[in-house]
Ligand code: GTP
Ligand code: IMP
């Protein structure tokens with residue numbers, strides 16, 4: 001009986017047109033039918049490329065979320081929203097290390113995280129830190145305890161370790177602390193030692209032993225089983241070591257390909273790449289900022305910001321279409337998330353529907369989308385988790 005139901009479902013699945021309806025059937029039947037369907041494809045000797053094409057059609061698989069400007073675009077908020085909407089089995093963090101500071105507001109509670117993936121607010125996901133990330137064990141253990149997520153956290157045993165000496169060098173070296181304006185979290189010096197192959201790995205740190213895992217194996221296994229996974233980036237395109245405003249950059253590339261490599265996921269496994277922009281880009285630390293506005297203008301617009309890690313005042317700029325287009329290109333964006341629409345027009349604060357947006361905001365979105373050439377699917381209308389318009393169903397033609 002069970003077998004005939006499954007084989008009937010499989011026949012239906014196989015013959016179905018690739019459409020939004022198909023996705024709904026899968027989501028409704030998932031995980032039993034989806035898992036059986038994948039096994040069936042393998043039984044038919046469909047190669048894994050075909051299987052992942054199918055997952056893409058269904059809007060499932062690995063979603064990368066990265067910053068498109070100079071960091072602090074609001075990736076934390078976007079990751080948290082996508083997590084609640086897509087129910088991933090795993091949220092894995094790539095990026096540099098604890099120099100990142102993600103802010104997530106849920107109701108009246110505000111969290112700032114530096115090492116734990118910002119999707120932690122979604123309670124059903126395993127939280128992993130990829131091998132490419134630099135780990136400061138003190139920051140990690142303290143955050144895991146405070147946020148009560150110890151049971152869900154896994155650290156790849158190959159992560160490199162930030163030691164006190166790295167933090168001291170980062171704070172005392174005048175080139176790093178003053179010329180570059182580093183965050184003083186030890187990331188640059190630890191990355192340099194990693195390149196010299198002198199850093200310790202997570203597997204050598206006793207306090208980390210309960211968390212150790214092979215994050216790459218966990219993520220790829222989840223993807224093979226047809227589960228959703230979010231790959232979370234940190235920092236932003238403009239401070240990429242490769243593509244940013246060198247030398248005023250961080251100590252590693254920050255683009256989507258790097259985030260996938262940090263976690264151990266190959267390019268063929270990525271289904272969506274969401275690049276996050278903010279209406280008024282910001283930059284902390286030194287370095288060129290083509291569209292920077294005066295402090296007076298930022299004050300008048302009431303859009304001043306302060307850093308999550310360092311508390312430093314962020315420099316504020318006007319929307320930069322040229323940088324957005326270039327950044328979307330190098331990241332291979334399939335979607336754009338934009339935060340701070342309420343800063344452009346306070347009347348839209350908290351909107352959840354496209355129709356609730358003002359003419360000013362709609363015009364901005366239309367023009368920006370035309371220049372960038374990628375669908376703007378996630379429109380954030382305030383810092384709180386629920387203040388967002390999610391247009392993915394409407395705008396992504398998966399068929
Ligand atoms: P990094 O990994 O350090 O680059 O950080 P991030 O991209 O996670 O951003 P961060 O949390 O440092 O900064 C974004 C700020 O914008 C936070 O204070 C958020 O609460 C806030 N924010 C996010 N979305 C919105 C929005 O739509 N409107 C407003 N007004 N604020 C927002
Ligand atoms: P480091 O990464 O601490 O070495 O800092 C190098 C540069 O990158 C400095 O200009 C920092 O302000 C900037 N930076 C590093 N991490 C972040 C971040 O998460 N958001 C914004 N800027 C960052």
Ligand code: MG
Nearest residue numbers: 072101102308
């Ligand atoms: Mg930040």
